[in-house]
Amino acid sequence: xxxxxxxxxxxxxxxxxxxxxxxxxxxxxxxxxxxxxxxxxxxxxxxxxxxxxxxxxxxxxxxxxxxxxxxxxxxxxxxxxxxxxxxxxxxxxxxxxxxxxxxxxxxxxxxxxxxxxxxxxxxxxxxxxxxxxxxxxxxxxxxxxxxxxxxxxxxxxxxxxxxxxxxxxxxxxxxxxxxxxxxxxxxxxxxxxxxxxxxxxxxxxxxxxxxxxxxxxxxxxxxxxxxxxxxxxxxxxxxxxxxxxxxxxxxxxxxxxxxxxxxxxxxxxxxxxxxxxxxxxxxxxxxxxxxxxxxxxxxxxxxxxxxxxxxxxxxxxxxxxxxxxxxxxxxxxxxxx
Amino acid sequence: xxxxxxxxxxxxxxxxxxxxxxxxxxxxxxxxxxxxxxxxxxxxxxxxxxxxxxxxxxxxxxxxxxxxxxxxxxxxxxxxxxxxxxxxxxxxxxxxxxxxxxxxxxxxxxxxxxxxxxxxxxxxxxxxxxxxxxxxxxxxxxxxxxxxxxxxxxxxxxxxxxxxxxxxxxxxxxxxxxxxxxxxxxxxxxxxxxxxxxxxxxxxxxxxxxxxxxxxxxxxxxxxxxxxxxxxxxxxxxxxxxxxxxxxxxxxxxxxxxxxxxxxxxxxxxxxxxxxxxxxxxxxxxxxxxxxxxxxxxxxxxxxxxxxxxxxxxxxxxxxxxxxxxxxxxxxxxxxxxxxxxxxxxxx
Numbered sequence: 253x254x255x256x257x258x259x260x261x262x263x264x265x266x267x268x269x270x271x272x273x274x275x276x277x278x279x280x281x282x283x284x285x286x287x288x289x290x291x292x293x294x295x296x297x298x299x300x301x302x303x304x305x306x307x308x309x310x311x312x313x314x315x316x317x318x319x320x321x322x323x324x325x326x327x328x329x330x331x332x333x334x335x336x337x338x339x340x341x342x343x344x345x346x347x348x349x350x351x352x353x354x355x356x357x358x359x360x361x362x363x364x365x366x367x368x369x370x371x372x373x374x375x376x377x378x379x380x381x382x383x384x385x386x387x388x389x390x391x392x393x394x395x396x397x398x399x400x401x402x403x404x405x406x407x408x409x410x411x412x413x414x415x416x417x418x419x420x421x422x423x424x425x426x427x428x429x430x431x432x433x434x435x436x437x438x439x440x441x442x443x444x445x446x447x448x449x450x451x452x453x454x455x456x457x458x459x460x461x462x463x464x465x466x467x468x469x470x471x472x473x474x475x476x477x478x479x480x481x482x483x484x485x486x487x488x489x490x491x492x493x494x495x496x497x498x499x500x501x502x503x504x505x506x507x508x509x510x511x512x513x514x515x516x517x518x519x520x521x522x523x524x525x526x527x528x529x530x531x532x533x534x535x536x537x538x539x540x541x542x543x544x545x546x547x548x549x550x551x552x553x554x555x556x557x558x559x560x561x562x563x564x565x566x567x568x569x570x571x572x573x574x575x576x577x578x579x580x581x582x583x584x585x586x587x588x589x
Numbered sequence: 590x591x592x593x594x595x596x597x598x599x600x601x602x603x604x605x606x607x608x609x610x611x612x613x614x615x616x617x618x619x620x621x622x623x624x625x626x627x628x629x630x631x632x633x634x635x636x637x638x639x640x641x642x643x644x645x646x647x648x649x650x651x652x653x654x655x656x657x658x659x660x661x662x663x664x665x666x667x668x669x670x671x672x673x674x675x676x677x678x679x680x681x682x683x684x685x686x687x688x689x690x691x692x693x694x695x696x697x698x699x700x701x702x703x704x705x706x707x708x709x710x711x712x713x714x715x716x717x718x719x720x721x722x723x724x725x726x727x728x729x730x731x732x733x734x735x736x737x738x739x740x741x742x743x744x745x746x747x748x749x750x751x752x753x754x755x756x757x758x759x760x761x762x763x764x765x766x767x768x769x770x771x772x773x774x775x776x777x778x779x780x781x782x783x784x785x786x787x788x789x790x791x792x793x794x795x796x797x798x799x800x801x802x803x804x805x806x807x808x809x810x811x812x813x814x815x816x817x818x819x820x821x822x823x824x825x826x827x828x829x830x831x832x833x834x835x836x837x838x839x840x841x842x843x844x845x846x847x848x849x850x851x852x853x854x855x856x857x858x859x860x861x862x863x864x865x866x867x868x869x870x871x872x873x874x875x876x877x878x879x880x881x882x883x884x885x886x887x888x889x890x891x892x893x894x895x896x897x898x899x900x901x902x903x904x905x906x907x908x909x910x911x912x913x914x915x916x917x918x919x920x921x922x923x924x925x926x927x928x929x930x931x932x933x934x935x936x937x
Contacts, residue, residue, distance in 0.1 A: 317712075369903045370856045372656070372712075376843055377903070380896025387889045489889065497658075497716055510710045542727045549721025553703065553714060560709040 263507030264519035270505075270555075271526050278533045285536040292413035298528030299417045300325075300476045300483065302521045304495055305502035306425055307472030309520035310465040312503055315445040315512030316364055316371035318466060319496040321473040323382035324356050326492030328477030330386050333395040333487045336402055349474050356382065357470025361463030379496070387489050395487040406482040417479050425521045432517065441465060445512030501552050502527045507559075526551075602853040606868040613872060617879035624879055631761055635752070635829055637874025639664060639822035639838055641867060642767055644848035645774045646818035648866045649811040651849055652778075652791045654858025655704055655711030657812060659718035660819040660845060663693050664838030666726040667823030672741030672833025673733045682748045690820040696722055697816025701809035719842070726835035740832035752829040763825045770818065774863040787811065791858030847899050848873055873898075 275294075279286040304321050311318040328349045335345040356378065363374040410419040432438035440461045443451040452458045476495075481487055500510075506523030508515030530551070531544045539547075617624040624630070643660050650657045667689040674685035700718045704711045735741050754762040778784040789797040790804045797804045827833050851869035854861030876894055880886040886894075 363900065363904060367904050367907050369900075369907050370850075372846075373850045373856060373903050374900060376846060376850075377896045377900035380843065380847075380892035380899065382896075384890050384893030384896065387887070388893075392887070392889055497719070500713075500716060501720070504713050504716075510713055540731075542724075542731055544724065545720045546724025546728060549717045549719070549724055552717035552720060556709045556713045556717065557703050557707050560707050564708060 263514075264516055264522060267506050267519055267522045267526065271522060271529070274526070274529065274533060278536050282536045282538070285533075288413050290532075290536070294529040294532055295525055296413075296415045296418050297532065298525040299415070299421050300480050301495075301498060301502055301524035301528050302418075302421050302425065303472045303476035303479065304499040305506070305520040305524040305527075306428065306517045307469035307476075308496075308499040309503050309506075309508055309515065309517050310441060310468045310472075311371070312500075312508055312510060313441040313445045313512060313515065314462050314465045315448065316462065316465070317500070317510070318360060318375045318469050319372060319500075320356065320360060320375040320379040320382060321469065321476075321499055322492040322495035322497075323379050323386065324353065324470060324473040324492075325477040325480060325495055326487070326490075327356075327382045327386050327389075328352050328474040329481040329487045329491055330389055330395055330489075332478050333398055333481045334390070336399055336481075337395060337397055342402070346478055349478050350471055353470040353472075353474025353477075354467055355470070356474075357467035358463065360470065361466035364466065365459045365462035383493075390487075390489060392489055394489075395481075398481065398485055402482055403485045406479070417483075422521075425517055429517050442513050445514075447513070498527055499524075501548070504552065504556055603862070603865050603868065606852070606865060606872065610868060610872055610875070613875050613879060617875070617883045620883040624882055627759060630878075631759065631764065633878040634764055634874065635761065637844075637870065637877060638763055638767055639826055640841060640844050640848055640874060641870040642770055642822045642825070643815065643819050643841070644845045644852070644870045645771060645863050645866050646811075646815040647845055647849050648774075648852065648854050648861050648863055649778065649787055650711070650815050651854045651856060652787050652858055652861045653808050653811050654791045654794070655808065655811070656846070656856070657700075657715050657815045658712065658842050658846070659696070659700060659715040659722055660815055661838050661840070661842040662719045662721075662723035662726065663696060663816050663819040664823040664826060664841070665835050666696070666722045666729070667693050667820040668827040668833045668837045669726045669730045669733075669741075669835040671824065671827055672735075673729050675744070676735070676741050677733050682745055686748075686824055689823070690817060693816045693820035693823070694813050697813040698809065700816075701812030704812065705805040705808035723836070723839065730835040740834040742832040744828070744831060744833075748828055749831060750828075752825060763829070766821070766825065770821070771863065771867050778863050783807075783810075788859060791860070793859075844873060844895070847895060851899060851902055 275285075275291065285291075304325060308318060308321055331352060332345045332349040335348060336342070360371075360375055360378055363369050363378070364371045367374075406415065406417060408416050410416045432441065440451070440456050441464075443454075443456055444458050444461045448458050451461075477492070480491065484491070502523035503515070503520045504510065504523065505526050506515065506519030506521070508519055508523075527548070530548055531541055534541065534543055534547065614625070643664075647657050647660060670689040670692055671682075671685045674680040674688050675682050680688065696718065700714050703709050703714045733741060750762075751766075752761065752763050756762060756765055778787065786797065786802050786804075786807050789800070789802060790807050794804050797807075823837065826837055830837075848870035849861070849866050850856060851872070852861065852866030853869075854866060873895060876898070877888075877891050880891060880894060881888050
């Protein structure tokens with residue numbers, strides 16, 4: 253157990269070191285980057301990605317995936333934004349947003365865990381439905397003229413240069429991480445993702461755990477939608493498009509394996525910062541934003557290929573060790589006889 | 590025995606898709622007679638032809654148990670390479686097309702190599718590929734003297750001919766291309782050794798490996814095929830629109846995957862058919878065409894019916910096969926019990 257814990261740690265440490273390396277390289281190439289403002293901005297802009305990626309991480313832990321997070325985020329942003337624009341109070345609007353997230357999570361969980369539909373396909377379907385509902389709700393118009401206090405709240409800082417949103421997100425991620433690693437129910441998520449059949453046999457409620465993962469993913473995406481609304485200040489009918497892919501990428505960068513059962517939410521959060529900073533860092537390195545996607549793709553592919561090769565090497569090494577041990581035991585037994 | 594149980598639902602599924610297609614014709618045709626005009630139907634096909642062409646080859650990838658979400662970005666990459674090579678590097682237009690298709694094939698080969706030989710999950714690699722190739726497309730577009738948002742236009746008539754020419758004066762030439770590709774895909778998948786290998790790799794890769802199949806090469810080849818099909822779609826789309834743009838086809842990923850899944854391909858691999866995918870792609874395409882025409886549905890709402898169709902179909906299918914699922918689960922449990930008992934005794 254201790255050993256696997258160490259591996260988890262190593263996996264997210266790699267991502268963290270990668271992020272630090274990225275900052276240092278950019279800092280060397282362009283010393284003007286190395287200011288508190290710039291580094292903090294990298295973290296602050298990542299808040300929406302962080303929440304979505306952590307939500308996505310839950311569904312990946314249990315061995316599934318949720319590609320409806322992007323339109324979930326967009327739909328919640330639309331609803332909350334229009335409620336606030338029409339003068340609803342914050343508490344009411346946020347509650348409605350979170351409830352929508354829960355409902356979306358329940359629907360996804362029902363389809364995937366209870367109806368046993370492959371998760372990619374089912375959430376692809378809900379993705380389309382939600383995106384369409386967004387158009388119906390707004391009639392294709394932008395949600396604008398949000399209350400100034402709501403928009404300004406996104407710039408309020410709590411600790412140093414870090415915004416309230418980012419601080420809340422970090423606290424949330426740490427709490428979730430504690431809950432996942434320190435409680436029995438938290439560990440269920442990894443158990444289910446690692447071996448659903450085995451988990452079922454030892455009495456873990458597999459279906460309930462999977463539904464739970466989707467509900468948490470829905471809630472976090474909804475929260476991301478609310479923050480998106482506050483940070484950007486307007487919502488178009490294409491808002492949130494492509495966030496699902498960025499969230500998966502963030503999880504992978506954070507050392508989470510898409511086969512399920514491996515990784516931590518802290519890794520996902522670090523991956524989200526990497527994803528969010530790339531375009532910001534490129535500007536400081538003198539590249540145009542045109543390089544954004546190409547570099548993201550190269551980094552993503554390099555990391556996963558490197559990771560896969562390392563894992564294979566480890567697997568081969570383990571097998572060899574096992575074989576050696578077995579033959580050693582065999583000869584010992586023979587000698588004993 | 591195993592063959593019988595496997596064959597029947599597949600046949601039913603194709604029949605169901607045909608039924609769905611007929612239903613679409615009846616409903617849309619009944620509401621608005623315009624829908625049944627051949628000329629209009631043929632023109633509407635232009636809008637969803639790329640989905641049809643690509644999805645039949647993505648079926649190959651999904652049968653091997655992989656997934657390819659980079660194809661949509663390859664459409665844009667081909668388009669912009671054709672434009673830039675022709676306009677700014679002065680290449681002959683057909684040479685430019687060839688270069689674009691070769692680049693796409695290389696892109697597919699690269700992703701396929703990582704999936705097959707490095708053992709990285711297909712979804713992650715092609716996700717990275719979708720970023721990479723759309724990014725490359727953007728970079729290629731900056732090489733051009735034309736602003737990227739305008740797109741490169743003014744292609745020679747011979748290139749526009751691909752989509753202007755009508756066989757017998759009715760059927761657009763690109764539909765013929767699609768039909769030829771469909772026949773090729775059908776023969777390749779269901780009538781050749783290669784196709785059998787693709788299926789076997791999807792059912793059980795180690796079994797395929799033990800029976801002397803170079804499973805890695807097969808997997809890699811499916812990614813090349815899907816990338817080349819995306820390139821062909823890119824050529825057709827560029828010719829049809831008359832402009833080369835780097836973001837062409839960027840929203841098609843979900844439609845393509847929907848078509849493949851609706852066509853009866855298992856996302857876990859080992860099962861699927863080219864005809865089923867083609868039918869499903871046409872169903873989706875006609876839905877996109879018929880809804881606005883007959884029910885005045887705004888084109889922006891079209892994600893809903895397609896999403897509903899997908900969800901209803903997959904849930905219905907899972908419900909229909911429920912006893913099967915239960916039986917399978919029971920078997921799995923049994924096997925697991927047997928497995929654990931065995932390992933227990935081994936330890937003892």
